[in-house]
Amino acid sequence: MRGLPGRPDSTATLFGGAVALLGANLLPLVGVVAWGWDLTALLVAYWTEAFSTVVLAAVKALFAERGSPGIPGQIEPLHGLREKRGGWQFRPTWPPLYPRNLPFALSILGFWLVTVVPLSVLYWFSADLTLVLTLDLALGIGALVIAQGSDFVFEYIGNGEYADVSAQEIVRTPAQLSLVVVSVGLLAAAESRASGLLILALVVAAKTTVSMYQFYVEHVGTPILRLRERLFDDGTDSEPPPELDLPNADVSGRVTADARAVLLGSVGAIAFGFVNRVGFLTLVFLVLAIVAGDFLWLAVALLAVLVLASARVLSYFLRYGTVEYQRRGDDLVAYDTALEAPQWIASVDSGADFAVRNAIADRLLGTGTLTIADVESVDRDVRLGPVSDIDRAVARLDLPVQQTERPERDPAVIAAASVLLLFFLAVPAGLFLTPDVSDALAWGLSLVFAPFFLLPVGALAWAALSRV
Known part of the structure; x- marks a missing residue:
């Protein structure tokens, strides 16, 4: 994300943000070396940071001004809202919230809720981890979260970065960063018992490098290694804002x-x-x-x-x-x-x-x-x-429309569609009524074959209701 033309990021602001981010990311190293943080404490700190990154990215996406072309073959939650134009401005000094960006914000939150959160819970219980919340651990977690919050308020909103980015760009970056954080934590989990302090210190260094590189890409806008273009991009993630101008007529x-x-x-x-x-x-x-x-x-x-x-x-x-x-x-x-x-x-x-x-x-x-x-x-x-x-x-509205009548009511179509609909529904109903099939098996088969039944059932229901 580059700054707006005519409103460049000041060197002092960028330097201050970089120092704050660097300090927040190196604080866990102090915890490992001086405060005796173990693997569990480090994973909790980074998981919390990753989660806050995702939540903040969802909030950032709502303010993004540029349009999002979308990803071919992917349907986001509330996909229809992407066609809405305009937004709500709930604070005079802040940009509007755009409903068209809500599907992208929900997509990244949904990804975490259905993938990362269950896997994290499963890992936590399978590894039998125990956590003792101490003041220094709370301080480290708070520093990581506050660093991101200040970047949102002073850089994204204050310097107008929202005007030069799309929601699609925003949700990709935190998703990649979150996956890196979680992967680094799992790798550390596999080796920390054998390697101890050195592995934990390397984890902190790797995570700090990732965060600083991401800060550089977002605020300076010139990727060094072009990894994102090589690994993730399959086209443009941004297009001009889709707002329209009203005709000059009463x-x-x-x-x-x-x-x-x-x-x-x-x-x-x-x-x-x-x-x-x-x-x-x-x-x-x-x-x-x-x-x-x-x-x-x-x-x-x-x-x-x-x-x-x-x-x-x-x-x-x-x-x-x-x-x-x-x-x-x-x-x-x-x-x-x-x-x-x-x-x-x-x-x-x-x-x-x-x-x-x-x-x-x-x-x-x-x-x-x-x-x-x-x-x-x-x-x-x-x-x-x-x-x-x-x-x-x-x-x-003085429209050139001559015919406004819909097709007449057709009892034959209604009856035929209803009979065929009952035949389709009889198949899953028979599974539950047959004593040789357990309820668990009936539900399992219904779930597996549901996509094949929903299409004809929906089409027949629409055909019947459309001729009522």
Whole structure:
């Protein structure tokens, strides 16, 4: 992360930050040499630092101003929020918090929760480690954490580094550093009993070198060894900020989204909240808790599922429920009233391709939604709605739309899709009803073959509901 043009990092500030970071990283060496820190104390100090690095990276990602192109083939939690534009500024002297960066912040936190934390707990109990919390250990941990916090306040926020970095860049760097820290700790664990003080001192030196090199790359911006480009980068991690400028024309008509239809539509989107690493492992945890029959673990798993489902509903509402559609001259603008920023701008008089969206929520509530193909401002299809009265919206926004009716109710399609849906659901139901198959085996088979059943079951359910 380089400083902003016209707002360079001062030499004194950089030097002070480097000295503070160096001192905080060398403090564990004092603990090893003078205070008798053992392997357990060193691992706890570095694990805590790594965890605080991840949490702080998630916070930094929310402020990152530049856009993130994303990683091909990867779906982050709340992936749909990446298309939001604008942000909330909760402090006048701080930059806005951008909802579009929330998926990247959650991805790095989720990675730790489903990989590093369980492995760390497993290692702790398998190695039968004991820890005595002393004043010097608390001082060492505090110094490492405070060094990162001061870098965030004075460098990242104070010197405006947030304006020259993307969320995707931020979450990669701490993930790499955290893996290095954990790997160094595990290597030290394998050798410390035989080599004693020398190995512990080498661990501290290696960790200090990694931290100082990372500080140099972030603040000076010129990698020495180019290891990141060779090992991790498969393309650019940053692109220009995606904000749009409003057309220079007055609002001649406006229509708001129907909150009821948005909330009902979010129910169907909950399933997509589990189509990622964190969501899938949460479902696995739920199945294992059911098989184990432990009430506490079952309660925790259900709470995790509820949190993911609620987050999906809230993100869906933020994406569509706070939008007002405005006619400004020859342009149609989707303006988010909560973020006070345009989400997309479509030119109405340039052959815009409108179509009626056959949404289930619209059929049940009598609302309506339009889609617009290949909108140039965002280079994708967009949607207008759901709105309470689609005909009134077309007239108020003066849109070139002639047909607003959805397909008629089709009982034959509903019946056929429902019968096929029951046939698919009968397979896992039969596993639980067959006395020769244990509950544990039934749950295990259901979990393994769930991805193969969810696609046809979801398609049949949608086909039936879309013709209600």
